[in-house]
Amino acid sequence: MLKMTDVCYNYSTGDRALSGVSLRIPGAGMTAITGPNGSGKTTLGKIMAGIIKPTSGSAKISGKDTRDMSLGEIGRKIGYLFQEPERQIFAPTVEEELSFVLRVQGVPDAEIAQRVERMLERFHLADLRERFPFLLSRGEKQRLALAAVLVNRPGFLVLDEPTTALDLKRQRDLLDLLKELLEDDVGMVVISHDRRLVTRHASRVIELVGGEVLRDSA
Ligand SMILES: Nc1ncnc2c1ncn2[C@@H]1O[C@H](COP(=O)(O)OP(=O)(O)O)[C@@H](O)[C@H]1O
Ligand SMILES: [Mg+2]
Known part of the structure; x- marks a missing residue:
């Protein structure tokens, strides 16, 4: 599904965020990416989801280089959840x-x-349907952002720290949901510090x- 070959990424400030990352990620199961702050997890997730392109090396989705794909084409294959939900909220x-x-x-x-x-x-947002998304709590925004990704029914997901703003009950709900998606053959990359999520659900753990x-661990 995803193939990274010798991926390097430098931000325009000159900071090197990734160097020489080569990975193949299958289209099924959960692959977790862990590592300390600043280790490049978010940068790698954005490259996998085609939001940014490698400075050198290549990132391919189903055999196609992300440089040759439009965001629309990528969006139909991969659903991406930003680490900061505000980044993908814009409607009234x-x-x-x-x-x-x-x-x-x-x-x-x-x-x-219907959808x-x-x-x-499913995301306990029914009572908030008329509300202005920017004024929701952080946890509500995170649920809304994930719902907006899933309403599109992507076959593969890249989720950047999806549980961070959620309380324990909501974290458990989210894990149940991810499990259902896995059973429906939706593959995913989950970036997470959450040991429990990683050890219980991931079939593979990559540490940056x-x-x-x-x-x-593959
Ligand atoms: N927009 C940016 N401009 C410049 N440097 C950045 C930017 N975003 C991240 N970085 C740097 O790239 C490195 C990796 O960051 P990031 O991918 O966000 O790591 P993580 O998600 O593991 O915390 C860090 O050194 C960070 O400071
Ligand atoms: Mg990050």
């Missing part, structure tokens, strides 16, 4: 945040209503340190 209401992508894709209204309703329930792969 919670409900519109969920329906927007489907409208753009020309999904029929009745189906949009949005399912997400509102200083922009390099220190350990890979």
Whole structure:
């Protein structure tokens, strides 16, 4: 599904965030990426999801170099959750945040209503449907951002620290949901500090340190 070959990434400030990362990630199961702050996890996740392109080396999704793919094409293959949910929230209401992508894709209204309703329930957002997303709590924003990713039914997910802003109950709900998705053959890369999530659910753990792969359980 994902193939990184000798990926390096330098930010424009000159900071080298990744050096010489080569990985193959299968389309099924959960691959966890862990490592200390600043080790390059977010940068690697963005490269995997095609949001940024490697400075050198290559990143391929289903055999195709992300440099040759439009964001729309990548978006139909991979759902990406930003570490900061504000980055992907822009609609005037919670409900519109969920329906927007489907409208753009020309999904029929009745189906949009159904799919949005399912997400509102599943993420306990039904009572907040008319609310302005920017004024939600951090945990509510995180649930909304993830719902907006999943309403699109991507076959593969890259989730950057999806449990950080959630209380224990919501963390457990999210883990149950991820388990269901795994059973439905949705593959995922989960970037996480959460030991419990990593040890209980991931079939593979990759540890980054200083922009390099220190350990890979595969
Ligand atoms: N937008 C940016 N501009 C310059 N340097 C950045 C930027 N984002 C991240 N970095 C640097 O790249 C390195 C890796 O960051 P990041 O991928 O966010 O790590 P992690 O997600 O593991 O905390 C760090 O040294 C960080 O300071
Ligand atoms: Mg990060």
